[in-house]
Amino acid sequence: MGELTLNDIKTGSSAVVTKIGSLGPLKRRLIDMGITPGVRIFVKKVAPLGDPIEIRLRGYELSIRRTEAKNIFVKKDNE
């Protein structure tokens, strides 16, 4: 693959979404929650057991699993 996903982003840094992978109905849920191409996502925290992760986007906090993060393709945030 080689493509960068949200799962690869370190805690405490952010990235910009480029594409949402195919996840069936889950994809629509992620989109509805505001994870659309172009949005900036900040990876805030990892749960004590390593999964899920807490992200911040559009001014609020969301928790998603790593399997879901793997389907969110991103590019490095050049800010």
Add this chain to the structure above:
Amino acid sequence: MGLGAIIVVVFCIALIILGIFIFIRIVARALKGKSSCGDCQNCRMANCPSRKEENSKNE
């Protein structure tokens, strides 16, 4: 048996009948799948008979 005793006995029998009546009602509702938890204030159960009564009071 004095008057007092008769009153007590009648009261007790009434209590027994009331108890049996409530019990049958509870069991019957449970069998119909209509048992309620008595917690209507917090409950959002669809088709709950108790809630319907409560809602019709609102209207």
Add this chain to the structure above:
Amino acid sequence: MGSNIALIGNPNCGKTTLFNALTGSNQYVGNWAGVTVEKKTGRTIKGNFNITDLPGIYSLSPYSLEERITRDFVINENPDAIINIIDGTNIERNLYLTVQLIELGKPMVLVVNMMDDVEAKGWSIDCDYLSKLLGMPIVPISARKSENIDEVLKQVEYVIEHRIIPPEITYDLKTQNALNEIYSVIVKNICDAGKIPYNFYAAKLLEGDMESVKTLKLDNVQLGAVEKIVRGYEKSSECHDREAMLADARYKFIEEVVRKTVVKNESEEALTISDKIDAIVTNRFLAIPVFLLIMFLMFSFTFGPVGKFLSDIIEILVNDVIASFISGILEKANAPQWTYRLLLDGVVSGVGGILTFLPQIAILFFCLSILEDSGYMARAAFITDRFLRRLGLSGKSFIPMIMGFGCTTPAVMATRTQENINERRMTIMLVPFMSCGAKLTIYALFAGAFFKGNKGLVIFSMYILGFLVAIAVGLLLKKTVFKGNMALFVMELPPYRMPMPRSVLKNTWDKCKGFLVKAGTVIFSMSIVIWLLQNFSPSLHMVNDSSQSIFGVIGTTIAPIFAPLGFGTWQASVSLLSGLVAKEAVVSSLGVLYGAGGDSLSAVISSVFTPLSAYSYMVFCLLYVPCVSAFVTIRREMGSFKWALASAAMQIGVAYVVSLFIYQAGSLIERMF
């Protein structure tokens, strides 16, 4: 009949709080997404409106049950107006639903809630400008503090009277063109479908939500034409994804609106109070100790000196004041002996015995309300998700499980937020192992009689055991019944909020009221029936020796089944049976059967049980089938009688095996030393 108003908004943005403020009703509120799982209608205190409080949704393209309820209500029930409530601190994501609601072409009022939090953050929202941009009245409120509530109704009245419908939103050129083209294909069908304007259907077709457009009855030619337009639309962007593109168009519009109207003064990574709390509560190393500490504090508070003190007061009231008052009357009236037994041993021991647990129940629910209101529940789900996934559950199963400590019935209903059916079924099957408030009465009685010094610890061990059994059964079910499933776990983590004293007290009071009602109806009637069954023989003669009674005969028959578990007395066995109606009835049955309540019941119990058999009995009560109302709810939520029966059978089996193990292993150890 007044106007019908739908109250719609994202989960956890304060809909129910607003609903309560408008109607004076006391619906249940908590600080986690998905508290409201069913719609509820109420009349407003002022004005002539019926307001329907709908479950929170993020979008009009629904997956889970509660989202479908909301969408169907708006489309089928055709409300006169919509109150869309949004969380001012999370305005961007909240407006996403607003944009979709505008497509429905109904008079709308936008209520911006949490204005106090917005101000506390140092933000400002230009509501006048926002109102101009969206073309609808905007009312800033703080539902928790009941600020500006009357204004909401005034605006609703205004938009209905003048039929003020928000204008269509103009998206970017590509999207707008695609929508217009689709419109020209389906225009004929829309006239037949009525009510809902074209924007809605065109948008649904563009994003590929076929369920919502069924009512249009499009033919294949039309569907083909739409498909062609959509393909052209997808080609125009580099991500080639219709859903993402339309969502993006909507968010672009919102971003523009927010940029013009909202001033945020902080940099995005600045630490909020929630962040500071989370630094400890969801810390990698501290999260689990903190979680256990919270649970421990909750239980020690419940069973600690405060609860005990209040219980003692009630017990004195029941035994010394009420019981002696009744026996005084009976003596004066020279009433026959059996009336003493009925009133004192039956009703007073049965109902009064239960009432002594009221303080503990109240404290437990008080603690649970605080946890729910504060926003901790979502964190607990976040912390435990990884762990629960090993059991085939998810973090979302955690909230119902914690609620199960209160009452199984609402806990089973709370599983509706879980989208995955297997996950949901499994949660429903495991929730009854979470010891409910009613079972508390049983532990309190037995632990009080046998484990005086370690009462709190013994009761806590019940909760832990229930949890461990749930884990074991969960693993087993995952390996056998519910194999391999991938669920989604996308969950909002709301900011921590100070629990509202009013809401916490209200909630606690409601639970207490429920408990009192139950004591007055279910427990009362059970006490009478048990008394009858215990005082009459199968041939319906009054007996003095209760082992000859109907109950004695039934109990003696089934008692041998429980002998290997250490409690093969007929009284213990039939009490388990009456526990099927309500778990508190186990205690009241024992009270009636032994003709004792409170401390005297403890004394009787300690002469017929040993500490080991008492523990075994507590374990059996913890694990065996929940009460009738919980069973009925399980049946309904599972949607099948078979599943409900299977889960009941599983629970009885588990209860028997675990109790058997504890008693036999315990006796073995006792014999060895």
